[in-house]
Each structure stands twice: as C-alpha cells, then as structure tokens.
Amino acid sequence: MDLTLIWKTVLIGVVEGLTEFLPVSSTGHIILAEELLHFQGPPGKVFEIVIQLGSILAVCFLYRRKIWDTVAGVLKREQPAMRFAAAIVVAFLPAAVVGVVAHKYIKSVLFNPMIVAIALIVGGVAILLIERFAQRPRIKTVDDVDLKTAFLIGLCQCLAMVPGVSRAGATIMGARVFRVDRAAAAEFSFFLAxxxxxxxxxxxxxxxWSTLNWDGGAMIALGFVAAFISAAIVVGAFVRFISRHGFAVFAWYRIAVGGIALVFLLMR
Known part of the structure; x- marks a missing residue:
C-alpha cells in the first residue's frame, strides 16, 4: 500500500468508528467520505463489513460486564436480566423483518450521496425539535425499559435504513420521544446495536458471498483496527457529553455537514 492509500484507509475506519454510535449516521459519513476522497476499497464488501464489525466489537468490549451479567442472569432465569434481554430482542425485531424484506431496494436505490445530504439535514432539524419538546423522562436506566417502549424504539430504528438518518439517531431520539433519559437512551441504543x-x-x-474476497487484507485489517479504537474512545465520552449538554450540537453538526455536502453535490 502506498502512503496515500494508507491514510485514506485509516480515515475511513476512523470515520466509521467515530460515527457509528453517534446520532450523525455512520453510513452517510462513509458514503460522503468515500465520495470526497475517491476511495476505492478492496473488491467485494469485505472492507465495509469488517470495519463495521470493528465498531461492534468495541461496544462489546466496553460493555462486556453488562453483557456477561445479562447472559448469566438469563441462564439463571433472573427476572431483571430476562426483562432486559427481552427488551433488546423486541426492539431488534422490527428492523430485522423490514431489513430482510427491503434490503435489495435500500441498497440499490437509497445509497447515494444526495439522499444522505438531505437526510442529514432533516434528521438534524428533527433532533432540535425533539430536544425542545421532549417531556420529562420516566425511564432512567436501560433496565427500566419496558417491552412496549422497546418495540416503539425498534420501529424508530427502521427509519435508519435510509442512509443519512442514523441508526443511533433514530433509536436515541425515538427513546427520548418515549420519555427515556438521555444517558439511558444512548446506552439502550448501544446494546440494541x-x-x-x-x-x-x-x-x-x-x-x-459470491463476490467476497480478501484481496487487500492489509487494508481490511487497518480499517478494522482504526474503527475499533475510534469507537472505543468515542462511546464513553459521548454518554458523558450528552448527559450534560444534550444533543443539539450533533443536530447542528448534521445540518452543517448535510448543507455543505448538498452544495458540493449540486455544484459538480
């Protein structure tokens, strides 16, 4: 790999890790970053899949105690653990069903920079409105999320299939609408992820499967490491930040990035 390809690969991995769990759309940022950098990953989908896996494993590592305690609690049939696990499963189901049904359409039609730019702006405005009008929280921890609220959050997650909407943004803001505390909404979104x-x-x-290959293994490994490290750094800091300052800064960031991207795309 030449030096230019190395820094582009690291940057794409960092973008994935930094944005996956923030309400700013990692998929949207990856699409825009690859467009701006003229980045071409290895053939097939391995690079994109592996850097996303790096972000997932970072959250598994950070919340390993909670995950272990939940698994152990479910095996022992402890009610708090079973209730939390059931809430995650119920929240997961809507996106699983819609994803299987609409996967081909989403990938072929919606994955383009213009849709990403528009979705970033619309999502930013939605965050500002939700932050302004959200009612006082009634759910303070992830263990208190009931099945009805979990299902409603899961329905909100389906919106994130439009690139630029943000899976984290849809689930966190959905949880805020249903009166979940900021920190609890973020952590529930992490576990649901x-x-x-x-x-x-x-x-x-x-x-x-038929198009996958591991050509460019060094690029794939580099992107994975960059995504893992950046996600591990940002998750804890994000929870602390939003507990004190809310989500408005992310809304304005989305609007700014979406606006700049829209102008850039229209001028090409």
Missing amino acids: IPTMIGATVYDLYKN
Whole structure:
C-alpha cells in the first residue's frame, strides 16, 4: 500500500468508528467520505463489513460486564436480566423483518450521496425539535425499559435504513420521544446495536458471498483496527457529553455537514 492509500484507509475506519454510535449516521459519513476522497476499497464488501464489525466489537468490549451479567442472569432465569434481554430482542425485531424484506431496494436505490445530504439535514432539524419538546423522562436506566417502549424504539430504528438518518439517531431520539433519559437512551441504543449490526453483517455476508474476497487484507485489517479504537474512545465520552449538554450540537453538526455536502453535490 502506498502512503496515500494508507491514510485514506485509516480515515475511513476512523470515520466509521467515530460515527457509528453517534446520532450523525455512520453510513452517510462513509458514503460522503468515500465520495470526497475517491476511495476505492478492496473488491467485494469485505472492507465495509469488517470495519463495521470493528465498531461492534468495541461496544462489546466496553460493555462486556453488562453483557456477561445479562447472559448469566438469563441462564439463571433472573427476572431483571430476562426483562432486559427481552427488551433488546423486541426492539431488534422490527428492523430485522423490514431489513430482510427491503434490503435489495435500500441498497440499490437509497445509497447515494444526495439522499444522505438531505437526510442529514432533516434528521438534524428533527433532533432540535425533539430536544425542545421532549417531556420529562420516566425511564432512567436501560433496565427500566419496558417491552412496549422497546418495540416503539425498534420501529424508530427502521427509519435508519435510509442512509443519512442514523441508526443511533433514530433509536436515541425515538427513546427520548418515549420519555427515556438521555444517558439511558444512548446506552439502550448501544446494546440494541449489537444484535442489529451483527444481524446486518451476517445478512450482508450471505447476500454478497459470491463476490467476497480478501484481496487487500492489509487494508481490511487497518480499517478494522482504526474503527475499533475510534469507537472505543468515542462511546464513553459521548454518554458523558450528552448527559450534560444534550444533543443539539450533533443536530447542528448534521445540518452543517448535510448543507455543505448538498452544495458540493449540486455544484459538480
């Protein structure tokens, strides 16, 4: 790999890791970044799948104690663990069903920079409105999320299939609408991301199996490491930040990036 390709690969991995769990759309940022950098990954879908896996594993690592305690609790049939696990499963189901049904359409029609730019702007405005009018939280921790609220959050997650909407943004803001505390909304979104992203990764592998190859293994490994490290750094800082300052800064960031991207795309 030449030096230019190395820094582009690292940058794409960092973009994935930094944006996957923030309400700014990692898919949208990857599409825009690859467009701006003229980045071409290895043949097939391995690069995109592996850097996303790096972000997933970062969250699994950071929340390993909670994940282990939940698994152990479910095996022992402890009610708090079973209730939390059930909430995650219920929240996961809507996106799993819609993803399987609409996967081909989403990938072929919606994955373009113009849709990303518009979705970033619209999502930013939505965040500002939700932050302005959200009612006082009634759910303070992830363990308190009931099945009805979990299902409604899961329906919101389906919106994130439009690139630029943001899976984290849709689930966190959806949780805020249903009166979940900011930090709890973010953490529930992180846990929900684990089965959702693993499911999407497995389904992508299945659908693209015939085109997959590991050419460019060094690029793939570099992107994975960059995504893992950047995601591990940003997740904890994000929860602390939004607990104190809310989500408005991310809304304005989305509007700015979407606006700049829109102008750039219209001027080409």
